[in-house]
Amino acid sequence: MNLGDAPTPKLGVQAATKIYHTASGDLLALDRCSLDIKANEIVSIVGPSGCGKTTLLWSMSGLHGLTSGEIRLDGIKITGPRPDIGIVFQEANLLPWRNLDANIRFPFEIKGEKQDRAWIAHLLNRVGLDGFGGKFPRELSGGMQQRAAIVRALALKPSVLLMDEPFGALDSFTREEMNRLVEEIWLDTKTTIVFITHSIEEAIFLSDRVVVLSARPGRVAKEYRVPFPRPRSLEIMATKEVFDLTNRIKMDIVGERTRPKPAERTSAEIVRIRP
Numbered sequence: 001m002n003l004g005d006a007p008t009p010k011l012g013v014q015a016a017t018k019i020y021h022t023a024s025g026d027l028l029a030l031d032r033c034s035l036d037i038k039a040n041e042i043v044s045i046v047g048p049s050g051c052g053k054t055t056l057l058w059s060m061s062g063l064h065g066l067t068s069g070e071i072r073l074d075g076i077k078i079t080g081p082r083p084d085i086g087i088v089f090q091e092a093n094l095l096p097w098r099n100l101d102a103n104i105r106f107p108f109e110i111k112g113e114k115q116d117r118a119w120i121a122h123l124l125n126r127v128g129l130d131g132f133g134g135k136f137p138r139e140l141s142g143g144m145q146q147r148a149a150i151v152r153a154l155a156l157k158p159s160v161l162l163m164d165e166p167f168g169a170l171d172s173f174t175r176e177e178m179n180r181l182v183e184e185i186w187l188d189t190k191t192t193i194v195f196i197t198h199s200i201e202e203a204i205f206l207s208d209r210v211v212v213l214s215a216r217p218g219r220v221a222k223e224y225r226v227p228f229p230r231p232r233s234l235e236i237m238a239t240k241e242v243f244d245l246t247n248r249i250k251m252d253i254v255g256e257r258t259r260p261k262p263a264e265r266t267s268a269e270i271v272r273i274r275p
């Protein structure tokens, strides 16, 4: 617990700042971005293209470090990749020479751990991939591959699941089906989920909270609670409340895209404020 009454967030992002050093100069991707994510929440992050969503998610996963600021999981600073943080990317990234069972087994082989076969069988059943364990990725549709990637991530029983535009490459019907699947899995596991998407409808369908990032450099510009009960139906998605909320978020993103950019701080200025 903190000194005050507020419980420690599941994921606490504090003044996250990220500079990419590129051949053409330094690029400030995130600038003092702060955000708390509570245990069992589903939070979607939306924002204009290139505003730093993936940078933020990768920093949460420990896959890359911040220039300054920090991200804590259950109060402990994230300093590198951790087994209790699962990640699903836009591409399923299954190993093409391994069948589905062997792909799901792969992270356990790397860690030298035994898999929980009953849990994996439950997950495969949950995502409708019962009986597909012997199939190779080329024999599976895009949606099936993504379902397998979700099982692979959840097989390790992560306490947080990070999803980086996982359904962006799927057709709209498969995408809706996958959204329902994520909700079902969440109702089953209550895993804390951070979800990046360009689809505001997807963000609203899935989330307890939608966070809008500013244009680059990314900071939290707005947050919206999504008050609709679960499980959410397509009927809810057709209501005026959802329509209005979608438009408000859309207008925020358009506003961010067209807002004059603040003067960027130089790397030297940022390094000076580094804790």
Ligand SMILES: Nc1ncnc2c1ncn2[C@@H]1O[C@H](COP(=O)(O)OP(=O)(O)OP(=O)(O)O)[C@@H](O)[C@H]1O
Residues within 6 Å of the ligand: 020, 021, 022, 027, 029, 047, 048, 049, 050, 051, 052, 053, 054, 055, 056, 216
């Ligand atoms: N490895 C990198 N090296 C240099 N610049 C990078 C790197 N990764 C991202 N960037 C730049 O940082 C900024 C933020 O990128 P990021 O991918 O985090 O944004 P995003 O909001 O996820 O983008 P999109 O909505 O297009 O997926 C962009 O200007 C991008 O070009």
